[in-house]
Amino acid sequence: MSREKDAANYALVFFAVISVLLLLFPASKPAHTARIIVSYSLYPSLHYGAKYAYFVRNVPANFVALLETDQENRALKEKLRGLELRLHEASALEEENARLTREMRLSRALPWAGSWARVVNKTPSDWYGSFYINKGSKDGIAVNDAVLGMQEGRAALAGRVFEVYPEFSKVLLLTNAAASAVCAIAPAGFEALVEGKGTWLLKMNYVPEEAALAEGAELVTAPGGLLFPAGVPVGRVTKVYPRESFMNFITADVSPHVNVNTLKEVFVVRRALPRELAAARMEQE
Amino acid sequence: MRILLELALYLATGTAYWWWTQNLTFYGLAPNLIFAGALCAAILAGPVKAIAWGFFLGLYADMLGVSAFGGYALTYSLMAYAVYVVKRHFDMDSFFSQLVGALALSWLSMLFYMGLSLAFARINPTGLKIFLAEPFLNALAVPVVFQVFYLAKRRFGAL
Numbered sequence: 273m274s275r276e277k278d279a280a281n282y283a284l285v286f287f288a289v290i291s292v293l294l295l296l297f298p299a300s301k302p303a304h305t306a307r308i309i310v311s312y313s314l315y316p317s318l319h320y321g322a323k324y325a326y327f328v329r330n331v332p333a334n335f336v337a338l339l340e341t342d343q344e345n346r347a348l349k350e351k352l353r354g355l356e357l358r359l360h361e362a363s364a365l366e367e368e369n370a371r372l373t374r375e376m377r378l379s380r381a382l383p384w385a386g387s388w389a390r391v392v393n394k395t396p397s398d399w400y401g402s403f404y405i406n407k408g409s410k411d412g413i414a415v416n417d418a419v420l421g422m423q424e425g426r427a428a429l430a431g432r433v434f435e436v437y438p439e440f441s442k443v444l445l446l447t448n449a450a451a452s453a454v455c456a457i458a459p460a461g462f463e464a465l466v467e468g469k470g471t472w473l474l475k476m477n478y479v480p481e482e483a484a485l486a487e488g489a490e491l492v493t494a495p496g497g498l499l500f501p502a503g504v505p506v507g508r509v510t511k512v513y514p515r516e517s518f519m520n521f522i523t524a525d526v527s528p529h530v531n532v533n534t535l536k537e538v539f540v541v542r543r544a545l546p547r548e549l550a551a552a553r554m555e556q557e
Numbered sequence: 558m559r560i561l562l563e564l565a566l567y568l569a570t571g572t573a574y575w576w577w578t579q580n581l582t583f584y585g586l587a588p589n590l591i592f593a594g595a596l597c598a599a600i601l602a603g604p605v606k607a608i609a610w611g612f613f614l615g616l617y618a619d620m621l622g623v624s625a626f627g628g629y630a631l632t633y634s635l636m637a638y639a640v641y642v643v644k645r646h647f648d649m650d651s652f653f654s655q656l657v658g659a660l661a662l663s664w665l666s667m668l669f670y671m672g673l674s675l676a677f678a679r680i681n682p683t684g685l686k687i688f689l690a691e692p693f694l695n696a697l698a699v700p701v702v703f704q705v706f707y708l709a710k711r712r713f714g715a716l
Contacts, residue, residue: 276603276604277604279604279605280604280605280608280638280641281603281606282637283604283605283609284608284638285609287608287609287630287631287634288631288635289610289611290627290630291613291615291627291628291630291634292627292631293627293630293679294626294627294630295625295626295627295628295631296674296677298625298677299625303626303627307620307626310616310617310619310620311620312614314568314571314617314620315620317568317572317575318572321572321575321576325576325579325580331580337566369659433611456585
């Protein structure tokens with residue numbers, strides 16, 4: 273320890289003396305020589321430092337530029353997300369616009385007066401049973417009004433108004449197990465009852481055996497059914513069941529023209545109902 | 558081999574300080590990496606080598622300046638000796654003691670160098686801004702430089 277201390281003391285004295293000599297005699301020949309030696313020894317490090325400084329000279333500026341680019345990138349990504357969202361909205365609106373234009377053109381050709389309504393709520397537990405529309409008694413909607421859906425360029429029967437509130441109404445779909453409509457089989461004109469089954473298919477009952485019902489036959493609402501205007505397309509026969517031995521009529525499956533899954537707007541037909549139904553309407557209201 | 562490594566470390570310290578003052582000054586302020594190097598060498602190396610490092614780093618600083626050639630060499634040599642005395646009583650390896658040590662020794666060495674300059678060259682080279690702000694920058698730089706020097710010592714046997 274003492275030896276180390278001695279060495280430290282000697283070293284300090286040695287270097288301190290040199291330093292002081294350099295300070296005391298800055299213009300002397302030894303000091304000048306020392307200065308030149310130090311300068312020539314150390315300047316190369318500055319020389320090569322300067323020579324290769326361009327590798328690192330722009331590091332701070334590049335770092336700042338990198339940060340700015342990162343911030344800009346984030347802002348642009350955010351903007352892009354917003355624009356993508358707007359694009360989706362715009363394409364949805366465009367699609368809706370085209371559909372409404374098609375439907376409006378179609379509704380002008382319809383022989384019935386009525387108003388358009390938007391489907392606002394479908395209940396998953398009653399998907400083929402009912403839905404709500406955004407028009408109510410304030411818009412002149414009344415109980416038992418026929419509800420048409422527009423699909424594949426034509427109007428077809430979707431159901432009827434079941435409950436009416438001031439701002440909205442509930443529509444009973446034809447596919448509901450409690451719904452039915454008297455239909456005529458084109459072109460013969462035989463009438464039969466089409467009933468909902470709670471699924472995407474309808475069931476046609478009470479078809480006379482001699483009706484010669486075939487798959488693909490078109491069904492329209494019959495003039496005999498008071499609830500719906502006559503001549504509204506309902507669906508197409510997809511399967512005819514043979515007559516059971518204990519029955520004197522045949523049954524068939526019917527595929528409705530209106531697909532509940534793609535229905536967005538409906539046309540509510542306003543018409544003068546027969547007196548009996550109008551009285552029933554008044555009672556309900 | 559070890560002497561070459563030490564030489565490289567020495568030149569790298571001086572060049573880094575020069576480059577920093579050329580490119581990375583903030584309101585004209587930069588940490589004195591030569592001071593930090595001298596302090597770290599004084600902490601890590603034995604007394605003779607520490608004083609030699611202080612002296613030669615001081616010469617580097619003198620070479621970069623124009624007044625009182627030998628002033629920094631004397632200042633950093635004395636600082637190395639002071640650290641050698643102090644580190645027998647305090648643990649200078651810890652972060653906090655390095656911060657405090659760097660702060661105190663910065664001011665002491667500045668005052669000492671100013672005195673030398675006034676005595677030998679009749680000029681005061683240190684402005685008030687540098688006198689007030691640089692010790693704090695040095696205090697922040699010393700732990701970083703210490704890690705570099707410590708790595709060089711542990712991995713390559715330098716210092």
